[in-house]
Amino acid sequence: MSRIGRLPIAVPSGVDVAIDGRRVTVKGPKGELSRELHPDMNVSREDSTLVVTRPTEQKHHKQLHGLTRTLVNNMVVGVTSGYRKGLEITGVGYRAALVGRKLQLNLGYSHPVEIDPPAGISFELENPTRLAVVGIDKELVGQIAARVRSTRKPEPYKGKGVKYAGERVRRKAGKAGKIGGKK
Secondary structure, X not given: OOOOOOOOEEOOOOOXXXXXXXXEEEEEOOEEEEEEOOOOOEEEEEOOEEEEEOOOOOHHHHHHHHHHHHHHHHHXXXXXXXXXXXXXXXXXXXXXXXXXXXXXXEOOOOOOEEXXXXXXXXXXXXXXXXXXXXXXOHHHHHHHHHHHHHOOOOOOOOOOEEEEOOOOOOOOOOOOOOOOOOO
16 A cells, blocks of 8 residues: 555544545635546545545556545645745845735836735735745645746846745855966
8 A cells, every 4th residue: 555645634623624526625714625537546434533544556546546645634734734835045136025915026127027916825024035925735736836936936146036934045166266277
């Protein structure tokens, strides 16, 4: 059995899980998430836990087993505590600002870059160079954070750009100056 797939998913109090055929809906204090699962995977509720089972030992089913369990677990964690992805902006004059719900980035272009968050996602600014993408859907939080990072990826010479919090940018030495005089 899959080591991840066989782990039961603990459902905390205050979280309601509805299983309707292939659709799993999770309601919690932070919101509601719903997902259509693969038809071969089976999700059942046992007391205060959810268990994902697979029909056969085929490689395809083994792969789906762990994936399905992780997707359902991410939904349960999302509606209870939510997800947060931190970003850091490095560079002279590079900064972020919130204009209503939109995120406005000044990243050295001739114009500010505006990013409108989809439903369920919000931006938080600690200071003009540190921000966070916050939401209950882990997949969507990561996707929006990647979109913000792609506006100006960190470059390897000075490290300027938008990077994830804690990301290490591999630095290059740059061009070496001429040594000595004319020959």
